[in-house]
Amino acid sequence: MVEIHPTALVSNKAKLGNNVSIGAYSIIQDDVEIGDNTKIGSNSVIYNGARIGNNVTILNSASISHIPQDKKFHGEYSLLYIGDNSVICDFTTLHRGTEATEKTVIGSNVVICQYSHIAHDCVISDNVFIGSFVQIGGHVEIDEFSVMEDFTSAHQFCRVGKYVTVLSTYKVSMDLPPFIIAGKKPIKFLGLNFELFEKYNFSQDKINTITNAYNILYNSGLNFSQAKNELAKKFSNDEIVDEILKFLNNSSRGIVGK
């Protein structure tokens, strides 16, 4: 059963799953798909191109899949995906992609708090937490389990690795490798993210490997390319270090310093 408030404007062409509810004065445009059990609050607008999963909660006055704020955008077709179980709070703005990637992706179990903005072509992976008033520029990628605290922002094309916490009010202007805490202006490596390691039950071995790897990266006096060689030499075929190395090698904006 679909429950639509009498004042909501829902297109006949939109595909709504079972048990979807849509609040007062909300608008659902034509080219929209909404999965089962998803709830949409009042005054929200879901624009063309939205592909929303199951059990998603969208609170009031959100703007989902609006056209990008990119001056190069000229009305091309693109999509915005939201994974299952995600929570999108009040007044958030999630924009669809541009012709560069044709999609913006929000993963599953993601929480995006009020007034936050996810720009065109971003990829926000599963289980990421985005606090209030976080402004994320175009093409940014944030990997699983990372946390952007309140009032943070991210420059376009930056990448944030998994299990990273960006402390409140700071700006991501470079790439942040996985497992770290970052903060200060300009942004710096502040240490490893032991809080998340504990929360997600990392084994002591895993924590030791991460600690040793980051000691080589930040505390050995080597520059990044030397440190990368050292890491590859010291930890051959270690899954975690391979992940870190892969991130370092794919960085285009440069890795955050200490």
Next chain:
Amino acid sequence: MINIHPTAIVSNNAKIGDNVSIGPFSIIYDDVEIGNNTSIASHCVIYNGARIGNNCKIYQGVSISHIPQVSKIQDVHSFVSIGDDTVIHEFVTIHKASKEGGFTSIGKNVLLMAYSHIAHDVKIGDNCIIVNAVQIGGHVQIDDWAIIGGSTPIHQFCLVGKHAMVGAAFKVVKDVPPFVLAGEEPMRYIGLNSVGLKRRGFSSQQMETLKKIYKLIYDSSLNVSQAKDKIKELFPDEPLAKDVIDFIDRSKRGIIPR
């Protein structure tokens, strides 16, 4: 032809141009003028005193000409003017002037991105870009072609000169002279906004002149008023020098340091 959604509430006294469209649940008050071909999306409220130009695009949830956030204010008869071709993204708030008959003005072809706030009595020139979540205090003046990076607050009464660029997530508390790039905390002069100037067709000769002018202000042993006299002496007929000197004369809060 005017295209007003049946759920919009539009006053009969409002003056609405040709080919205007007004989306669902939007409200237009009595003393409002809207130019030709302007489109207003859903959930917007255009309060008394708004004067909106032609070909503007106003997206979801925008509040224009609301009473200023000044303590003890009575509802005054004042205005907001918005120039032609200006684009205003979601949840932007633009407040009218705090004094009877005063104007908050936004120029032509300005891009105001999501969540930005334009307070009472602000003057924004033509072709400016105000990125997400920029909070502009009362009486601020931003001249033509300036760009303000995301999440940047601007203290009341500050000035930003033309073609200046302010980095994202810093705070403007002093006046930013024309043609420069400003950033860091506390805000300082970083150099010329060379990328912006090149894009707008400044010749290399003009750039050299500007470099010499700013060298006198920031890289000599002179203080600002001595540097001003020296610039007058060395560049008597140079329009760029006049722009810089006029700006320094206008500045009451002092220009940003190096």
